[in-house]
Amino acid sequence: MVFYTPFPAPADLSGDVVLGWTTRLGGGTHRLVPDGCVDVLWLDNGSVLVCGPETTAWTFALPSGTEAVGVRFRPGRAATALGLDVPEARDRRVLLEDVLGSRVQRHVAEQVGAVADARSRLRVLYGHVRGWLEDAAEADRVGETVAGLLGHDLATPVAELAREAGLSERQLHRRCTAVFGYGPATLRRILRLQRFLRLARRPGAPADLAYLACAAGYVDQPHLSRDCRAIAGVSPRQLLVGR
Known part of the structure; x- marks a missing residue:
């Protein structure tokens, strides 16, 4: 069983973000189908990942009970928000530090992990997204x-x-x-x-x-x-x- 809950993006982020989400994974293998988007997600093991745009579905397995929160950027928006080399990230999952540096990775991991519940973690992650967008170049x-x-x-x-x-x-x-x-x-x-x-x-x-x-x-x-x-x-x- 996967307890996946999507939430509408806050109004001020809706032009760049499709939604935020929280999840608690059950055991077994899970399949993700490409949607044109790029996700930034925090895992309860302290990792913060950038999931590049996919061209084919990919499957994964994590320990049962793993918790995660994520923000899903609209197609084409991650290039601006993260300064992401999108073609290089295609069909890959990379650490946030490889995109924005180890200092940003550490701050996101610590601040999201410091709060007690999933909705609060998502709000903290949204705060970081706002900061990235404030510093972003103009979209193509x-x-x-x-x-x-x-x-x-x-x-x-x-x-x-x-x-x-x-x-x-x-x-x-x-x-x-x-x-x-x-x-x-x-x-x-x-x-x-x-x-x-x-x-x-x-x-x-x-x-x-x-x-x-x-x-x-x-x-x-x-x-x-x-x-x-x-x-x-x-x-x-x-x-x-x-x-």
Whole structure:
């Protein structure tokens, strides 16, 4: 059993942060599916990690009862907030000290660990995020444009994304890779699978995969199945019933 609780981001952070979360893990192996985001998380063993953007699902196992809190940056925002080399962090989990230095790692670990409950730990972590954002450089407008267009319509062709950004497709790919960790086509595939998961997990959602596939923006159910196996490593039905 995993006791995972998401919380809406505070209003002043909502432009950069999707949500905060707390969790207590049960035993066994857990699967995380790419979502285009970067997380900063504190573990009760004193570690503070930056989880880079993923291109495929990854599995992990931690001792039963492990507690963690985390902040999830919106796609493209960690590059600015953390000064993160996003392509270098792609498909990797790195210590915060490798991104912001050992002093920052130590302060975050000590201050988050010094409070007694998960919600308080999350508030402390939010405080550090505010500090990082205050010192951050201006966000890349291209990343904001692409994320905004795909958030509105996942069917937007890459050529149209490039036109809206005022770039060639090659230039767009390079700028998106610097911001998201990969190009716009990969981001679109990941966001589309996440849309399928949101639709399928809503209370009262239909069990018809063909319907859900079309509602999520896939051409048909086989299209969903191919993308799901490529990104999540399992079939859509296995993904929905797994942990």
